[in-house]
Amino acid sequence: MIDLRPVGYVIGLLVLALGVTMIPSFLVDLAEGRGHRFVLLESAFITMAFGALLALACANAVQEGLTLQQTFILTTAVWVVLPLFGALPFMLGETDARFVDAFFEAISGMTTTGSTVFSGLDTMPKGLLLWRGTLQWLGGIGIIVVAMVFLPELRVGGMQIFRAEAFDTMGKILPRASAIAAQISVIYLGLTMVCGLCYLVLGMSPFDATVHSLTTISTGGFSNYDASFGTFSGAPEYVASVFMILAALPFVRYVQLLNGNSRAIWQDTQVRGFLLVIFTLTAVTTLVLTSIFPHHWEDAVREGLFNITSIISGTGYASVDYMEWGPFLITMFFFIGLIGGCAGSTACSIKIFRYQLLLASLKVQIRQIYAPSGVFLPRYDGRPISEDVINSVVAYFVMFIVSLGVLTLALSLTGLDLVTSVSGAATALANIGPGLGDEIGPSGNFQGLNDVAKWLLCFAMLAGRLELLAVYTLFTARFWRA
Amino acid sequence: MIDLRPVGYVIGLLVLALGVTMIPSFLVDLAEGRGHRFVLLESAFITMAFGALLALACANAVQEGLTLQQTFILTTAVWVVLPLFGALPFMLGETDARFVDAFFEAISGMTTTGSTVFSGLDTMPKGLLLWRGTLQWLGGIGIIVVAMVFLPELRVGGMQIFRAEAFDTMGKILPRASAIAAQISVIYLGLTMVCGLCYLVLGMSPFDATVHSLTTISTGGFSNYDASFGTFSGAPEYVASVFMILAALPFVRYVQLLNGNSRAIWQDTQVRGFLLVIFTLTAVTTLVLTSIFPHHWEDAVREGLFNITSIISGTGYASVDYMEWGPFLITMFFFIGLIGGCAGSTACSIKIFRYQLLLASLKVQIRQIYAPSGVFLPRYDGRPISEDVINSVVAYFVMFIVSLGVLTLALSLTGLDLVTSVSGAATALANIGPGLGDEIGPSGNFQGLNDVAKWLLCFAMLAGRLELLAVYTLFTARFWRA
Ligand SMILES: [K+]
Numbered sequence: 001m002i003d004l005r006p007v008g009y010v011i012g013l014l015v016l017a018l019g020v021t022m023i024p025s026f027l028v029d030l031a032e033g034r035g036h037r038f039v040l041l042e043s044a045f046i047t048m049a050f051g052a053l054l055a056l057a058c059a060n061a062v063q064e065g066l067t068l069q070q071t072f073i074l075t076t077a078v079w080v081v082l083p084l085f086g087a088l089p090f091m092l093g094e095t096d097a098r099f100v101d102a103f104f105e106a107i108s109g110m111t112t113t114g115s116t117v118f119s120g121l122d123t124m125p126k127g128l129l130l131w132r133g134t135l136q137w138l139g140g141i142g143i144i145v146v147a148m149v150f151l152p153e154l155r156v157g158g159m160q161i162f163r164a165e166a167f168d169t170m171g172k173i174l175p176r177a178s179a180i181a182a183q184i185s186v187i188y189l190g191l192t193m194v195c196g197l198c199y200l201v202l203g204m205s206p207f208d209a210t211v212h213s214l215t216t217i218s219t220g221g222f223s224n225y226d227a228s229f230g231t232f233s234g235a236p237e238y239v240a241s242v243f244m245i246l247a248a249l250p251f252v253r254y255v256q257l258l259n260g261n262s263r264a265i266w267q268d269t270q271v272r273g274f275l276l277v278i279f280t281l282t283a284v285t286t287l288v289l290t291s292i293f294p295h296h297w298e299d300a301v302r303e304g305l306f307n308i309t310s311i312i313s314g315t316g317y318a319s320v321d322y323m324e325w326g327p328f329l330i331t332m333f334f335f336i337g338l339i340g341g342c343a344g345s346t347a348c349s350i351k352i353f354r355y356q357l358l359l360a361s362l363k364v365q366i367r368q369i370y371a372p373s374g375v376f377l378p379r380y381d382g383r384p385i386s387e388d389v390i391n392s393v394v395a396y397f398v399m400f401i402v403s404l405g406v407l408t409l410a411l412s413l414t415g416l417d418l419v420t421s422v423s424g425a426a427t428a429l430a431n432i433g434p435g436l437g438d439e440i441g442p443s444g445n446f447q448g449l450n451d452v453a454k455w456l457l458c459f460a461m462l463a464g465r466l467e468l469l470a471v472y473t474l475f476t477a478r479f480w481r482a
Numbered sequence: 483m484i485d486l487r488p489v490g491y492v493i494g495l496l497v498l499a500l501g502v503t504m505i506p507s508f509l510v511d512l513a514e515g516r517g518h519r520f521v522l523l524e525s526a527f528i529t530m531a532f533g534a535l536l537a538l539a540c541a542n543a544v545q546e547g548l549t550l551q552q553t554f555i556l557t558t559a560v561w562v563v564l565p566l567f568g569a570l571p572f573m574l575g576e577t578d579a580r581f582v583d584a585f586f587e588a589i590s591g592m593t594t595t596g597s598t599v600f601s602g603l604d605t606m607p608k609g610l611l612l613w614r615g616t617l618q619w620l621g622g623i624g625i626i627v628v629a630m631v632f633l634p635e636l637r638v639g640g641m642q643i644f645r646a647e648a649f650d651t652m653g654k655i656l657p658r659a660s661a662i663a664a665q666i667s668v669i670y671l672g673l674t675m676v677c678g679l680c681y682l683v684l685g686m687s688p689f690d691a692t693v694h695s696l697t698t699i700s701t702g703g704f705s706n707y708d709a710s711f712g713t714f715s716g717a718p719e720y721v722a723s724v725f726m727i728l729a730a731l732p733f734v735r736y737v738q739l740l741n742g743n744s745r746a747i748w749q750d751t752q753v754r755g756f757l758l759v760i761f762t763l764t765a766v767t768t769l770v771l772t773s774i775f776p777h778h779w780e781d782a783v784r785e786g787l788f789n790i791t792s793i794i795s796g797t798g799y800a801s802v803d804y805m806e807w808g809p810f811l812i813t814m815f816f817f818i819g820l821i822g823g824c825a826g827s828t829a830c831s832i833k834i835f836r837y838q839l840l841l842a843s844l845k846v847q848i849r850q851i852y853a854p855s856g857v858f859l860p861r862y863d864g865r866p867i868s869e870d871v872i873n874s875v876v877a878y879f880v881m882f883i884v885s886l887g888v889l890t891l892a893l894s895l896t897g898l899d900l901v902t903s904v905s906g907a908a909t910a911l912a913n914i915g916p917g918l919g920d921e922i923g924p925s926g927n928f929q930g931l932n933d934v935a936k937w938l939l940c941f942a943m944l945a946g947r948l949e950l951l952a953v954y955t956l957f958t959a960r961f962w963r964a
Pocket residue numbers: 112113114219220221314315316431432433
């Protein structure tokens with residue numbers, strides 16, 4: 001029997017903290033003064049009370065460290081329990097949401113997916129808008145920590161290659177993981193503030209600048225407007241592009257940068273690959289868009305850059321309805337969503353390093369065809385990669401494709417058409433935000449889907465965010481027997 | 483410099499043989515007597531003359547066996563050169579096709595894909611209809627030989643696991659590969675005749691029975707009617723289902739059956755997996771179809787069984803327009819097309835054994851998560867599988883997915899919509915036949931596509947039929963250097 005109390009203790013503390021983060025949203029509501037004043041405070045009280053009680057109830061079983069099983073359970077449980085409380089303001093507030101919608105919005109926030117079930121954002125109480133941004137921002141920093149500390153330990157999806165690396169090279173500079181986590185939090189906060197300041201300078205209101213900086217750095221993509229980032233067409237799109245890219249780079253490199261190693265970030269194979277892919281895709285998109293914006297090449301460059309970085313980083317802001325950009329770009333956008341950013345960032349999806357590892361393995365495969373008796377080792381970042389890592393990456397790919405297939409089928413079974421099903425499945429698993437088609441595309445939202453589809457997508461967002469295997473493992477009998 | 487003459491010699495002989503197989507179609511035209519009499523004879527002469535000349539020109543360089551490189555080139559060249567001549571009747575005959583259309587039809591035939599650019603099949607000269615069937619029938623037996631003799635030797639896509647097996651176990655009974663090939667040809671012919679006889683008994687005309695038996699056993703799917711197999715609704719659908727399944731089983735097992743080992747076929751992991759998948763999918767489809775055919779459960783069973791076996795075996799006959807069966811079945815049909823039949827049969831696509839190998843590898847991966855220090859070996863058919871085979875299978879999967887993605891993008895660039903692009907890419911790579919959507923779906927055809935799209939699909943049919951890597955290898959500089 002697995003002792004769940006140490007897990008409960010940690011979750012209790014996190015729920016307590018989540019309650020505290022509702023306070024700023026409460027204050028914004030208070031300042032706006034339109035009869036929505038106490039919703040966030042109520043939610044904060046309920047959340048904090050539950051968190052404190054859970055932590056107290058489990059306090060007597062606190063142990064030194066967690067077992068492998070407890071770590072698995074904790075990782076998934078955090079991303080299920082916190083959204084339960086994050087959903088409260090949407091149920092109690094002006095949105096008056098049903099549980100399924102409120103939970104969808106909250107888990108879409110905490111997983112930094114950014115698919116929304118709400119329309120009429122432009123007139124939503126500001127407290128709720130800030131709360132949406134807060135959920136994404138917390139989810140963003142949360143996933144960086146999970147990706148750095150937990151996933152490598154769990155050996156999920158090839159993340160183990162970042163175990164030794166992150167902590168070995170860091171070990172010389174910083175003594176403990178918690179110190180890195182603290183530094184990363186400072187960097188995360190710093191980036192958010194600089195981003196917000198830039199938005200402010202370019203003419204966004206302080207409130208819009210704040211919320212959009214929260215959802216940019218978390219690559220979350222919630223916006224305060226139904227038109228998403230289309231509201232801020234122009235210079236803000238360039239700023240957003242830069243910060244979406246920065247948010248999709250491995251944060252551990254920023255720590256190294258702060259500690260004087262200015263070359264670490266450029267020498268990272270992931271970073272080089274990621275930037276090269278963005279550059280290439282943006283160039284292609286811009287080229288195609290010049291036929292759509294024939295008299296405004298600047299529009300083509302800007303819309304190309306913005307929408308490519310938005311999709312590849314998994315942010316999911318939309319500045320135009322790219323469903324009108326013709327079949328090639330629509331199709332390309334679908335595949336770009338499956339690329340994703342760097343490991344150890346807030347970006348989601350399959351991620352660039354997995355493609356690089358797979359490519360390295362494939363190269364070896366092809367050499368093997370010519371020299372059947374030769375022994376070749378795939379290399380990454382100049383070092384040989386163990387069979388174990390490659391297998392783990394392959395398992396991730398297989399799981400991703402199978403999940404995409406099963407989820408598409410399940411969604412179509414609820415009556416959604418093929419494009420909505422497959423793009424909905426992809427956008428949820430890859431935590432991007434918008435899908436394709438009229439309903440869930442960049443100009444639509446997830447409001448009109450049936451409840452079963454919404455629950456399926458909630459599960460997909462959760463599984464996708466935690467690199468699939470960390471969640472699926474919980475569904476094997478072997479896990480609970482072990 | 484690679485000596486291409488030995489390759490040319492073999493191709494010359496095969497082209498010569500192809501010319502001979504045009505004679506029956508000529509005789510049918512002669513018997514029908516509608517001014518189309520000499521088209522096939524002309525084509526036969528041109529083809530035989532070219533084949534004989536090529537063989538003679540290369541005869542002085544004939545060697546004992548082929549090198550690895552020559553084998554690669556031969557495998558691909560056969561499937562490019564033969565369709566060039568197979569296209570002649572469509573250009574010279576009543577169809578008066580342009581080169582791109584004639585070549586598309588011929589390579590679609592020889593790869594047993596069965597996508598057609600012709601409409602008005604119902605009134606097409608019988609010689610041409612028989613020729614279409616002949617192309618598929620030849621392609622079917624051709625691919626069995628390639629899959630048994632060449633691909634395992636080339637170590638492509640995990641096919642090497644069938645190398646030792648097929649020839650070791652056979653070695654005890656039959657002395658040489660050519661003897662197996664002869665036996666397989668007899669079985670192939672026998673199955674075709676039994677199938678045709680069954681069709682005849684159920685009321686098809688002798689001509690229809692002949693052509694449809696040719697395209698059933700080759701899992702090709704060309705029909706003599708625009709309505710495809712919908713023309714023969716009823717009992718023939720059951721017969722077709724049985725023979726499509728038989729055609730998708732490994733033919734080497736039939737040889738063993740003939741040689742007295744009656745259990746070999748049931749003990750084959752592939753066969754068990756394949757039959758189980760068909761049973762499950764047919765049950766699901768039938769269940770869903772009962773809501774479409776509420777008063778005729780027999781329709782649901784029959785249409786379910788027929789269309790599932792048609793897609794999973796890669797035959798691609800359509801008996802109804804399943805685009806009207808709702809999003810769930812449409813989506814499911816897309817994925818079923820990616821399953822495929824057994825290796826060493828006429829069936830195409832990814833094939834069941836690769837999923838089984840991948841699953842075995844995945845199981846090991848999951849065990850590894852619980853016991854990081856343990857060493858587990860994936861097993862197939864009770865025997866441990868070498869890392870080499872798994873890597874090769876994974877390389878195949880990656881290549882397939884990447885090919886699907888790139889081809890979808892390329893097709894969308896020619897202006898096709900998303901569903902047409904992705905389903906067209908899949909149906910060509912997996913050699914199935916019909917795609918999804920109104921244009922290339924079960925009730926449409928490939929006539930209206932632009933030329934670029936047609937050439938892209940020709941390449942995809944070829945690459946897909948030869949398990950991708952056998953073709954892609956030719957495009958690497960290393961291949962020509964080696
Ligand atoms: K997002």
